[in-house]
Amino acid sequence: MKLLTANFVQCTVKACGSSPDCFPLHFDQQIPDLPLELVHEDVDFSPEFICNILPRIEWAALLTTAGELGNTQLPDAKPEIENPHAQENEQLLRDLHTLLLETQIIQGSMRCANCGHIYFIRDSIPNFLLPGHLVQ
Amino acid sequence: MSRPEISAPPEVFYSDVESKKYTSSSRIQHIQASMTLRALDVLALPPHQHILDIGCGSGLSGEILSQEGGHVWVGMDISPAMLAVALDRDVEGDLLLADMGNGVPFRAGTFDAVISISAIQWLCNADSSNADPKKRLARFFDSLYAAVRRGGKVACQFYPRDDRQTESILRAAKTAGFSGGLVVDDEESKKNKKYYLILTAGNVNSNDINLHGVKIDKSAMTRPKRNRKEESRKEYIIRKKELMRKRGKLVALDSQFTGRKRKPRF
Numbered sequence: 001m002k003l004l005t006a007n008f009v010q011c012t013v014k015a016c017g018s019s020p021d022c023f024p025l026h027f028d029q030q031i032p033d034l035p036l037e038l039v040h041e042d043v044d045f046s047p048e049f050i051c052n053i054l055p056r057i058e059w060a061a062l063l064t065t066a067g068e069l070g071n072t073q074l075p076d077a078k079p080e081i082e083n084p085h086a087q088e089n090e091q092l093l094r095d096l097h098t099l100l101l102e103t104q105i106i107q108g109s110m111r112c113a114n115c116g117h118i119y120f121i122r123d124s125i126p127n128f129l130l131p132g133h134l135v136q
Numbered sequence: 137m138s139r140p141e142i143s144a145p146p147e148v149f150y151s152d153v154e155s156k157k158y159t160s161s162s163r164i165q166h167i168q169a170s171m172t173l174r175a176l177d178v179l180a181l182p183p184h185q186h187i188l189d190i191g192c193g194s195g196l197s198g199e200i201l202s203q204e205g206g207h208v209w210v211g212m213d214i215s216p217a218m219l220a221v222a223l224d225r226d227v228e229g230d231l232l233l234a235d236m237g238n239g240v241p242f243r244a245g246t247f248d249a250v251i252s253i254s255a256i257q258w259l260c261n262a263d264s265s266n267a268d269p270k271k272r273l274a275r276f277f278d279s280l281y282a283a284v285r286r287g288g289k290v291a292c293q294f295y296p297r298d299d300r301q302t303e304s305i306l307r308a309a310k311t312a313g314f315s316g317g318l319v320v321d322d323e324e325s326k327k328n329k330k331y332y333l334i335l336t337a338g339n340v341n342s343n344d345i346n347l348h349g350v351k352i353d354k355s356a357m358t359r360p361k362r363n364r365k366e367e368s369r370k371e372y373i374i375r376k377k378e379l380m381r382k383r384g385k386l387v388a389l390d391s392q393f394t395g396r397k398r399k400p401r402f
Contacts, residue, residue, distance in 0.1 A: 001232075010241055123223060125219055127234075128232055
């Protein structure tokens with residue numbers, strides 16, 4: 001799962017729907033059987049897409065997620081980019097591209113801060129299926 | 137071919153064997169690709185969008201999303217076997233194992249567009265004793281409406297079993313807040329007939345959707361006006377009694393005296 005997607009997924013338990021804590025899902029508690037594993041995977045660079053998605057990214061949540069994954073070097077405020085083709089923005093866009101699209105979470109678990117449900121990630125696929133008692 | 141929906145739940149039906157068969161069949165690949173292209177054609181999206189593929193399976197339609205316009209997509213499916221095939225095929229999008237009937241697990245305003253090929257008819261089936269298709273449809277469309285940004289568009293191709301399924305899907309979508317309707321391709325052909333549910337969230341200019349070559353059925357857009365004057369008193373009573381019977385009320389039987397006036401006795 002890309003870090004970009006991790007910035008959009010929330011807890012799928014119905015009772016959590018109205019709670020502000022159901023997003024973002026936290027990576028702070030990992031179980032020994034399923035250690036956290038990240039990998040870098042090359043994806044075609046598209047500055048237009050980064051510019052399109054950037055306004056919708058919750059920067060605070062991204063900082064939390066990145067911090068829990070071990071990257072504490074992100075700037076505190078969301079960078080603003082208006083022209084995707086300007087020379088001076090190129091490096092910034094490439095950094096964002098590497099962070100959001102090329103960083104993949106292969107294995108680990110995510111925790112909802114509201115209900116405490118743990119979602120497992122195996123083979124880069126997070127499992128959002130709920131056990132019977134959590135389905136409304 | 138019999139309908140897969142009636143044989144087993146999706147996560148059981150799309151087993152390892154069936155998933156491989158589905159993905160390697162060139163006939164299915166061709167149909168899937170043409171339906172994806174048609175859905176994209178109707179949506180008329182600008183390039184580089186963030187798209188959700190519901191019931192992505194082995195990523196056959198996702199591949200097309202990556203090729204056409206460089207979209208970044210996230211796919212969700214309930215069948216682990218199908219997702220395993222997708223992993224083997226090394227698709228570009230992110231994959232999620234999730235049940236759409238429990239809602240799409242994304243926060244508000246995540247996607248520019250949503251696409252779904254041959255998936256949402258599964259919602260009309262109750263696969264376990266505690267599953268209520270009506271609730272699952274409502275939960276699906278409610279969470280979907282939230283996950284699409286305002287001005288976003290949704291195209292779902294599906295195979296309804298009968299008119300009642302189409303109607304319940306349409307009603308659930310309308311209740312969630314979507315506007316839009318049904319596009320039917322190849323209407324005359326029983327075999328090639330294809331239903332596309334085209335929805336928009338929030339304010340979308342109708343010109344943003346490419347309805348070129350789609351016949352718009354006027355009668356579906358305006359409710360037929362009932363001419364009250366042509367209906368006699370007896371017909372009115374019989375119509376109302378029929379309605380009450382449909383609602384399960386206890387209604388007196390129809391007879392030759394129904395709707396007649398009593399004789400003046402005094």
